Amino acid sequence: MKVGIIGGTDGLGKTLIYFLKEDFDIVISGRDHIKGNEVASEFGVGYCESNIDLAKDSDVLIVAVPINYTDDVIREIADYMKEGSVMVDITSVKEEPSKTMMDSLPEGVDYVPTHPIFGPRTTELDNQIIVLTPIKKGKWYDRIYNYLKDKNMRIIETSAENHDYMMSIVQVLTHFSFISTASAIEKLKIDIGETEDYESPIYNLMIDMIARIVSQNPYLTYYIQTMNNNGLKIRNTFADAVVELRDVINNCDESRFVEIADKATKNMGNIKAALGRSDKAIGSLTREHKDLIRLKGHEVGLRDIYSSKIYVGILKDIEKNTAIIKNEEGLEIIEISNIEILTSQELYEWKVGNCKHYFKEIECYFCGDVCEDIIKKTIFNLDNIINVDVENDNNYLKIEIESLYEDTFIEVEQQLRGFGGILK
Numbered sequence: 329m330k331v332g333i334i335g336g337t338d339g340l341g342k343t344l345i346y347f348l349k350e351d352f353d354i355v356i357s358g359r360d361h362i363k364g365n366e367v368a369s370e371f372g373v374g375y376c377e378s379n380i381d382l383a384k385d386s387d388v389l390i391v392a393v394p395i396n397y398t399d400d401v402i403r404e405i406a407d408y409m410k411e412g413s414v415m416v417d418i419t420s421v422k423e424e425p426s427k428t429m430m431d432s433l434p435e436g437v438d439y440v441p442t443h444p445i446f447g448p449r450t451t452e453l454d455n456q457i458i459v460l461t462p463i464k465k466g467k468w469y470d471r472i473y474n475y476l477k478d479k480n481m482r483i484i485e486t487s488a489e490n491h492d493y494m495m496s497i498v499q500v501l502t503h504f505s506f507i508s509t510a511s512a513i514e515k516l517k518i519d520i521g522e523t524e525d526y527e528s529p530i531y532n533l534m535i536d537m538i539a540r541i542v543s544q545n546p547y548l549t550y551y552i553q554t555m556n557n558n559g560l561k562i563r564n565t566f567a568d569a570v571v572e573l574r575d576v577i578n579n580c581d582e583s584r585f586v587e588i589a590d591k592a593t594k595n596m597g598n599i600k601a602a603l604g605r606s607d608k609a610i611g612s613l614t615r616e617h618k619d620l621i622r623l624k625g626h627e628v629g630l631r632d633i634y635s636s637k638i639y640v641g642i643l644k645d646i647e648k649n650t651a652i653i654k655n656e657e658g659l660e661i662i663e664i665s666n667i668e669i670l671t672s673q674e675l676y677e678w679k680v681g682n683c684k685h686y687f688k689e690i691e692c693y694f695c696g697d698v699c700e701d702i703i704k705k706t707i708f709n710l711d712n713i714i715n716v717d718v719e720n721d722n723n724y725l726k727i728e729i730e731s732l733y734e735d736t737f738i739e740v741e742q743q744l745r746g747f748g749g750i751l752k
């Protein structure tokens with residue numbers, strides 16, 4: 329089955345290549361043909377310079393362009409889709425694209441409006457949410473639904489109108505309030521770095537979430553605001569709430585403030601669950617920091633959660649939000665927020681695959697009977713041992729050892745003497 333992705337060179341469209349290329353024959357298109365060919369080469373998929381040609385040749389055509397171009401692209405290619413194929417859009421607003429597909433696509437071509445509720449940084453589909461807003465369910469609907477279900481995705485079926493209203497809260501309101509807060513901080517000329525000495529874990533999480541939103545493509549954020557039909561009402565309601573609260577506090581109206589806060593709290597749903605989730609997030613952050621402090625002066629392995637690059641060396645120090653590692657390349661300074669600590673087994677496996685191996689043969693005699701299996705297991709259980717082979721010739725052992733460090737051989741010899749062995 330051939331799956332075409334219009335807009336497969338950036339953002340979520342590019343991420344979909346990673347998820348789909350093992351199951352389907354993928355061909356992508358994009359505005360920048362040089363970049364498009366580079367992305368296609370990187371993922372081992374095809375590239376087509378024409379959206380129309382891609383539409384003609386695709387069984388499933390995914391429209392993954394920015395929101396403000398979606399309707400135009402649908403109209404551009406609608407008449408060229410082959411009979412029996414299906415169009416899927418992945419925009420975060422559904423009313424307008426759904427209507428455009430319904431009005432533009434010819435008979436014999438299905439369409440399934442979707443909204444994956446995850447971003448380009450997502451690394452797996454398991455347990456991710458996707459919303460389907462079918463106007464009519466053609467022959468492709470069940471096939472797509474079952475494919476998503478087989479990937480263990482959480483599927484929500486609803487109308488385009490209800491989806492857009494829900495997203496006006498989930499996206500429009502939260503983005504608007506977060507960007508407003510970030511803008512206020514900028515207008516106050518606050519250096520966020522200076523607040524670090526005073527920040528609580530809750531403040532830290534809030535600033536991280538605000539930064540996550542404001543760092544997104546501002547054009548995408550703008551069109552999420554302007555192309556959701558509920559946006560105007562949502563933004564005006566938020567602005568009214570801010571002004572009301574400001575006036576209540578400025579007028580020292582304590583009882584009205586408490587009334588507003590109580591009503592808002594009661595409307596927030598399961599507060600206990602919210603406290604539990606936020607406590608887990610805070611606990612995870614503080615626990616990792618404590619683990620790093622405990623490991624100072626010791627060898628550690630740290631994995632970058634985005635690039636998967638692994639840093640191995642002696643953890644020299646923790647300075648605010650950075651870890652300082654000393655290794656053969658010198659000192660490396662790593663952002664703590666972007667790393668996870670390797671387990672002892674993960675660190676060992678990395679060193680086996682990436683570090684120099686040392687070999688030594690030790691000959692040892694025992695006056696009485698000796699069990700070579702016990703000797704072998706004892707040596708193998710020492711740190712940094714990769715492999716051990718033992719030959720026993722009338723209690724005269726020839727032991728071949730492979731290790732990550734030469735110093736380990738001294739430890740092996742000490743163990744053998746402890747068993748009563750006489751080294752040659």
